[in-house]
Amino acid sequence: MKDRLEILAERVREAALASGADDAEAIVRFTDSSRIEVKAAAIEGSRRNREISAAVRVLVGNRPGFAYMTDPDAGAVKDMVQDAVEGAKLVPSGDENRFSTAAGVGDVGNIFHHAGFEAPLNRKIDMACSLEASAMAAHPAITTVYKPSYTERYQVTAISSGGVVWSYEDTLFSVGVQAVAENNSGSQTGYDYQVCRNPLDLEPDAVGLRAGLEAGGLLGGAPPETGEYPALIPAKVTVGLLDVLASSFSADEIQKGRSGLTGKMGQQIFSPMISISDKGLLPGGVGSVPFDDERVCPISRLLVDAGVMAGCFHTIRTGGREGKESTGNGFRGSMSSVPSPxxxxxxxxxxxxxxxxxxxxxxxxxxxxxxxxxTVDRVSGDFSLGAAGYILRGGERMEPFRNAVVSGNLFQLFSMVLAVGNDLEFYGSTAAPELLVESIIVSGK
Structure with a gap:
């Protein structure tokens, strides 16, 4: 498959040059994904999707053009590159419009485990069943386990630019489950998941257990007293906050004034306890790639160093606006879009x-x-969110709470961190430990 995609990527680029482009970059991607869901220890549903798609970016002078297609054939390639070339003639030119001339790929360890992708179907069903069984057994009040699932994805990416063609294969495997606990006080849900490159690293029993314990443990909770409280934020919740914060480090959003971090480079933005890194070459990491969707090797670096803003995500274009190089953070949300930070x-x-x-x-x-x-405002950072958890007194867990509303500002929250735990946990390609925050505003009773 790699060889086939490399040939197609080069053919697309050559077709673009023959159609009048002064330079061109072609990307071709094959994706094969499957999902299995079970119920009552039997398979309830499964689906599989296979797709080859391609996209081309061209330069006519310094004017950029773009087009994409699915299920490419010779006729479709010709139409696509002509659309890109004609489109380029309609947009403004810019010196920041260029393509990669990188000479080497990054070492990310093994992100390709095709043997797991080809494992017997019953082994994959067993993983989903393990999720269901462990969630049901986690707490006596669990009544329902919702969509215990096993998902896998095999992908091949080939990019042609600067006269060379690079390609790589990667795999992703995941399990996830939601548990529902019920008693006379009402019902409560818990959810957990895991994503990894190697299916041997999946722990469906542990994932199901965590989901069940979360649902059962929060039963019987009532709204807390309205007020301001110190807050202990577990790793999984911190990951969710960090995922929201990530877009603020996009150079495109910063340059357009759509980030709360615009104009903050080199300034103290968070607590000195906070350091945030982006590690695109982390061996075996879920987000690790030997090169991004612009054929640039990622740079592992700090975005926040002891609370001081030290970096952001650059593509070739956003870097060009500032006379800087790409950081290898150019990715497509889909093949129908151009790379963004x-x-x-x-x-x-x-x-x-x-x-x-x-x-x-x-x-x-x-x-x-x-x-x-x-619903968090990505520019101001303001939020008002539903919350559930536990009330601690003297460091001891006393009782659960729920139906609370936590209000505040995301940037201020990270500025009020008093302690950062040593319990780093990965959820997908984002990792964080537990945080202790000085104060949050809670609306309860």
């Missing part, structure tokens, strides 16, 4: 001790779930 493996660096060791003696809220993270 995004994270590889985004990591909030862990501390040296558990955050619990820094707990104050009074009341602390342990936030186990934040609902509505998609």
């Amino acid at each position: 995004g994270a590889t493996n985004l990591i909030l660096e862990p501390g040296t001790a558990p955050a619990e060791k820094s707990l104050p003696s009074g009341v602390v809220l342990q936030i186990e779930d934040l609902m509505g993270l998609h």
